Amino acid sequence: MGKKFEAAKAKVELERAYDLEKGFELVPQTKTAKFDETVEVSGRLGVDPKHPEQMVRGTVVLPHGIGKTVRVLVFAKGEKEAEAKSAGADFIGAEDMIEKVSKGWLDFDAIVATPDMMGAVGKLGKVLGPRGLMPNPKLGTVTFDVKKAVSDLKAGKVEFRVDKQGNIHVPVGKASFGAQKLKENFISLMDAIIKAKPASSKGTYLRSLFISTTMGPSIKLDAVEVRNMFK
Numbered sequence: 001m002g003k004k005f006e007a008a009k010a011k012v013e014l015e016r017a018y019d020l021e022k023g024f025e026l027v028p029q030t031k032t033a034k035f036d037e038t039v040e041v042s043g044r045l046g047v048d049p050k051h052p053e054q055m056v057r058g059t060v061v062l063p064h065g066i067g068k069t070v071r072v073l074v075f076a077k078g079e080k081e082a083e084a085k086s087a088g089a090d091f092i093g094a095e096d097m098i099e100k101v102s103k104g105w106l107d108f109d110a111i112v113a114t115p116d117m118m119g120a121v122g123k124l125g126k127v128l129g130p131r132g133l134m135p136n137p138k139l140g141t142v143t144f145d146v147k148k149a150v151s152d153l154k155a156g157k158v159e160f161r162v163d164k165q166g167n168i169h170v171p172v173g174k175a176s177f178g179a180q181k182l183k184e185n186f187i188s189l190m191d192a193i194i195k196a197k198p199a200s201s202k203g204t205y206l207r208s209l210f211i212s213t214t215m216g217p218s219i220k221l222d223a224v225e226v227r228n229m230f231k
Contacts, residue, residue: 004032009217017222024179030216031175037213042169044207049162053200057161060192062185065156067174075113087150112141112149194230
C-alpha cells in the first residue's frame with residue numbers, strides 16, 4: 001500500500017457506518033490515482049442465489065450516467081438497422097458482424113439484438129457469455145425497440161446482478177461527479193435493487209453497503225438509513 005492510499009484510508013473510520021450525506025462527501029476525498037477513478041457500490045443482499053427464484057438481476061438508467069462512453073453494437077436488419085444508426089449505435093450489422101465477433105473482434109461494451117437475429121447471435125454464446133455481453137430480453141437488450149435500447153445504454157444504463165455469495169458490485173459514476181450526483185445515481189440504483197427483491201427472500205434484504213473509488217479504501221454506508229428511505 002502506497003502513501004497516498006494510507007493517507008486516504010486515514011480519512012475513513014473503518015467501523016463507522018456513514019450516513020449518505022457524509023459518506024458521499026468523503027468519496028472524492030479518497031481517490032488516490034491521477035486518472036478519474038470509477039466509484040463502485042458493493043454490498044450483501046439477503047438472498048441465496050443457489051435458488052433460481054432468489055436470483056437478483058436487472059438494469060437501471062442512472063440519472064447522471066457513469067462517466068463512460070459506451071460503445072454499442074447492434075445486430076439488426078432492414079429498417080431496424082437504420083433505427084440503430086439514428087439512435088447513435090457505434091456498430092451495426094447482421095451475419096457480417098456475427099462472423100467478425102466469432103473471429104475475436106470485441107471492441108464494444110454492449111450489444112442490442114432484434115429478436116429475429118437471436119437464432120444466429122446464439123452461436124456466439126461461448127464468446128459473449130463469459131464476458132457478460134450476451135443480449136438478454138430481461139435486460140432489454142433483445143428487443144425490436146432498438147432506439148430505446150441504444151439510447152438507454154448510451155445514457156448510462158447499468159446492470160446489477162448478485163454473485164454466488166449474494167454480493168453486488170455496480171459502478172455509479174466517476175470521482176469527478178462530486179457527492180450530489182454520485183448520491184443521486186446511488187439512490188436510483190438502490191430503488192431498482194429493492195424493487196427487484198424476490199418474493200421468497202426472508203429477513204433483512206439490504207444487509208451491508210459500501211462505496212469506494214477504483215484505488216481508494218471502502219467506505220461503509222448506513223444500510224438501515226437506505227432501507228428506511230424505501231419503506
